[in-house]
Amino acid sequence: KGYREQLAKSYLVDKEVSEKLIKEAYDRMQKDLSVSHILISTGPANRDEAKAKDKINKIYNELKNGASFSDLAKKYSNDKYSKNDGGNLGWVTAMLPNGFYEFENQIYSLKKGEFSQPFRSKFGYHIVKLNDERPARGEIEASHILIRDKIKGKPVPDAKNKIDSIYNKLKAGENFVQLARKYSQDDKTAAKGGYLGFFGINKYDQTFEDQAFGLNKNNEFTKPFKTVLGWHIIKRMSKPGIKPYSQVRKSLLNKINKNERFEIARKALVEKIKKESGFEENLSILDTLASKLDKSFYSFKWKSPGIKDTLLFKLGDKKLMLSDFINYIKKNQRQRLRFRKQDPYKQSLMKMYENFVSDNCIKFEEANLEDKYPDFKFLMKEYTEGNLLFEVMEKEVWNKASTDTVGLKQFFEQNKDKYQWKPRAELYTYTIHSDNKKLIKKIMKYAKKHPHKKIIKKFNKKKSIITFKVDKPEINDSELKGMKFVKGEMTEPFFDKEKKEVTVKKINNSIPKTNKSLDEAKGYVIADYQEYLEKKWIEDLKNEYKVEINQKVFESLIK
Structure with a gap:
């Protein structure tokens, strides 16, 4: 049911009107x-x-x-x-x-x-x-360096000198990312080298945006400029421009389906359904109903007036009676309570009637999707058959692979050379919870020559300044990026200004290529065992049920 409802959504709007709305939005985005x-x-x-x-x-x-x-x-x-x-x-x-x-x-x-x-x-x-x-300016990808000209409301006299000094370093060819990490006072972006990501108009201060979008080339940076936050330098990383219609059509459709424009396409579909289904209505009965309404209609107390039940409208072979509409009014109390007490009863009643007709038109269309759209029927058939296949696969393959521990162990023993660790490093990661540069330098010097137990013992006497963890990443793991695969190799300290801590990595030992245990390789072994069981199951089916191929028809499909 859930899949059908989801699939039906794309069929329950007027596609021609939807397409016009998407194109309209894209044209305006220019x-x-x-x-x-x-x-x-x-x-x-x-x-x-x-x-x-x-x-x-x-x-x-x-x-x-x-x-x-x-x-x-x-x-x-x-x-x-x-x-x-x-x-x-x-x-x-x-x-x-x-x-x-x-x-x-x-x-x-x-x-x-x-x-x-x-x-x-x-x-x-x-x-x-x-x-x-x-x-349209579209979006820009940028980074920035911020030097605040006020801290806690008090002016910073040398803020302009600091930003000018950084600007001169940039002009001399120094790295923007490193300078941002070292000097920027934007706590949210400094650790990321000042990276702001992609942004469009109306996200930042007008002056800030004008400076950013005024950059004409990638990697170009602005002169220092001032906003309410302080002094900035912005660097342009990229400016992709507005993407082609084919690339943004789907995202625009998703946006349209979540806002009021969706109702425009929905209303157009309702009118089309009325026309195709031979919609006929008896509006005179609504005049009778409206004449019997009083102020209780705008409250929880409203009760149905005694009116003889009669046909209200027809949709194809479906007939909706006045009693159906009255039940709808009773159930939709919130809709009634949203009307103002001074609103004419007939006006409010007709709004509810329009919604009632619209809801029933959509239900009528949804019930007939398989008959009206062959592609919808095919997708539903494919989904149903896919579910059946899933259930059989779960029973014959996936559950067996997870629960058959004896079979899994035998399979592993027969194929254990397939599951091996690449050469690995015993990697120590030290986190120094301090921004004291002298202390950090002292710890770094000591860590180069001493084992981790001595480091922890020496520096964690009064309080836990250093925390420590051990990992065993493989030689090509991102954890070892930029490091030589040599015992004793250490990284440069990475400073996290926001957390006020430093991280250092050290290779304590190298571990040669070895076989994994079943526990270490279990995920891979189960996946391979499933594949083995599936192939075996298919072979058993082929032996039990003879498959005959009409070669002539098969070859005609290939052509």
Whole structure:
């Protein structure tokens, strides 16, 4: 059931409309827009709807008569975040978050300098203005070095000198990653060499983003510049640009299916289902029902009025009665409670009726997917047969391989030379929980010539400064990257500024190539034993059930 529901989702939207929405989003992603807006809130539970509508219309008339958008935003807008800046929201790009599709439609329909007519969102009434547009910045991969100009609110006098010194080191060819690890005061990125990863617009300070996106080449870095956090230098790692439509189509579809645009495709499908199924409805009975509603309709107390049951609508050979709709109303109390008490009963009833029709159209379509779409039928058949095969394989192969300990041991003994360790190192990892450079240097010097027990004994007298672990990685393991496979080899200390600790690795001994025990190789042995059992099972089936191939038909398939 779960698989069918999941598979059905992609069939239960209008694919033509979906495709248009995906293409629309992709086309809009090619541009960034600088926008301003004026918001007039409708208040809690939309109590001030009429006042808000009247007010936004008056503002719109003032704009048409030449009033300044910025001045009117400062005077009237209820958006406290943009109000004092004349309604300026900065730069935005598609897709806007869920709930802002109409906002997006408005801004992408304007020309530079134009403002929209008033429109509604869940927050109230808006008028938007397009200030400017540019080719989309997309995403950039970058690293940075930060020197704070204030610490705990107090100015740092030499912050500018420090960042200039780092900048000169970079110009002289020193490594950005090493300088970031050594000097950067961004605790989240310093240990990673200042790496910020990929980011687009509106993630960081406007000045920071302008500097980052102003870099024209990979590995180019900015001059020192200042933001509210302090002084920065940014290095561009890569800038992939906006990916081709074919590469982003799937991710855009996933986004569309999770926001309000999905309802547009769903509504289009409902209309198509109505047309294909010969949908017929009896709306006059809803007038009768609406006339018998009272204020209890907007509460938990509502009870069905005594109306003779009659046909409400038909979908193909499916008939829905008035009683079905009344049961739907009873079950969907939350939907009723979301209406305002001053809303006309007929209006609220019709909204619930639309949802009821929509739900039943989708159920009708879902029940007929196998008949309507051969590919859906094939996928369901493939899934059912796959489940049967899984159950048989589990019984005949996988469970046997896990539970047949005698057979597994015999198989291992017959093939044990196949399961071997490559040459390994006995690797000691010391973690020094201190940022005292003199102490770290002293421990490093002592560790080069002494075994781990003496190191621990000497330096952990008063408190546990050093923790220690032993691993046995193989010669090509990433744990040994950059190390010579020689007894006594030690790495340079790795400083973790955030944790205030240092990690050092030392090869204490080398271990030659050896056979693994059954316990050490168990995962690999079970996998190979499963393969052996599967081949044996298939051979037994072939011997028991003769397979005949029509060679002529087989060859025609190859052509």
